[in-house]
Amino acid sequence: MLQVSVVRKRPGFSLDATFAAPTPGVIALFGRSGSGKTTLVNIISGLSAPDAGDIRLDEDVLTDTGASIAVPVERRRIGYVFQDARLFPHLNVTGNLRYGEKRARAAPQVIGFDEVVTLLGLAQFLQRRPRELSGGERQRVALGRALLSQPRLLLLDEPLASLDLARREEVLPYLEALRDHLAIPLVYVSHQFDEVLRLATHIVLLEAGRVVAQGPVNEVSLRPELQSIVGPDLVGAVLEGVVTRLDAANGSADLAVGRGTLQVSLRDVPVGSRVRLQLLARDVILATQPVQGLSVRNALASTVTAISNDDYGAVLVRLDVGGETVLARITQDALQALKLRPGDAVWALVKAVSTRGHAFRLASGA
């Protein structure tokens, strides 16, 4: 368990954040730029001090201003991957990787040098200098360097933010491998919801220095606070399911979600894997009668549970689909034409192809 409750006031910005998240796991600190995410991780790392508050990791107190406890950064054993990598330019990759390892001899070993090199695919870079690496490669080295300091907690401050799309793909699979193979809890700072969707187990939503929502990813995906951060187009319920059938030739798969089955667009995921996907609310079509002759692959029998105006002139309809919650975004016109009310039975139509890029495999084989 990571428990944080801190206050830090500065002219122009004040942070007053409290959250608790289970460990191990990937805790996403999610919010807009300037919401206080980096300030918060700096406080957790010890690089910044809170005016008041306490930070606990499992049984250990890292900061407690009431008891005048502030473990120095260099003794916290918290790894930190910075947005700009911050590799030491005068050392080669091996020198960078060994820097933290040498200083962590007394700590219980979490991971060894060879394991890090294999896990992050660094073997061909070991003799290179940081300036000879691409942005993605630099972040992988920074990740390895932090891991070899044998941390109890790893902080990642938007490690992909300075990379273009192709470079991000150079790093993301390694972050997934980290989540799936190591028991080190991660705190992952991001303002990209797709990264959170892909990596996180727990979300802490930050808005203007305050925690406005927190919880497992699927729960937080339904919260209006998230909707106001990501905007109307990225609103959508997050579901988890298990692959029951794979059609590799057509790039589609059947997913057992709750009590039903969903056909989605997904490749390279073996039967039995756990998958998380987001059904974007704008991609969900509602029908009051069963429909025929449509290309839509999923027609899910649902019940309307709630209807609310969203902040962008449309309507957000919350549905119960076999015990799972799904959101649909429709216009005011459509709402009036269909005369929808809570308790009504409807069919939620979801195109399989609309899930492409919104479905991700969770821990392999788990």
Add this chain to the structure above:
Amino acid sequence: MNDVPSSAELDALRLSLEVAVRSVGFSLPLAVLVAWILTRARFPGRILFDAFVHLPLVLPPVAVGYVLLILFGARGPIGAWLRSHFGIELAFTTAGAALATAVMTFPLMVRAIRLSLENVDRGLEEAARTLGAAAVDRFVSITLPLMLPGILAGAVTALAAGLGEFGAVITFAANVPGVTRTLPLALYTAMQSPTGDALALRLAVLSFGLGLLGLLASELLVRRVRRLLGR
């Protein structure tokens, strides 16, 4: 020294080198410390301290030599103490010439080192800290290596400038042949002598050559080190 073919030029060259090397060797660690204080420390009177360090740049060298004579001369407060406790004589000795040179070239060295320290990314030191490095460890393993170009540039520039220090040396250490008569002092002496024209010219050419060599060496060294540091 008797077995060395002793000409006025060789003597002066040897002395100049000795004085410059000793002055740099003595002041370099101090210059790193002062540069660090001026860049990183925040304390009342910092601006005054900064001005004091840079004073030799703007003062007449003769004035600096004179102040040194008052403080470090045989009867000066520091000079008398050094003499009675350690048997160190500074006035009118080679060591004294090195001290005068060190004081004069100190601001040059501090400026170069300070510039390189200001360019060291504090973020790298923070990264080292999260990797378990405490203060001294961080300084030695990260800050110092990244400052190296500035330290070398400062040292070589101070060395080159130190070869030619005149006013402070002649005031504090006098013009003693073989002891404090460095290149510029020998040049000045030769110019004063009715038969010294040829010698003066040779010494002037030597001074030019050394100065140029020093500056070139400094530039090349810094480039090489930058490359080694991965810049």
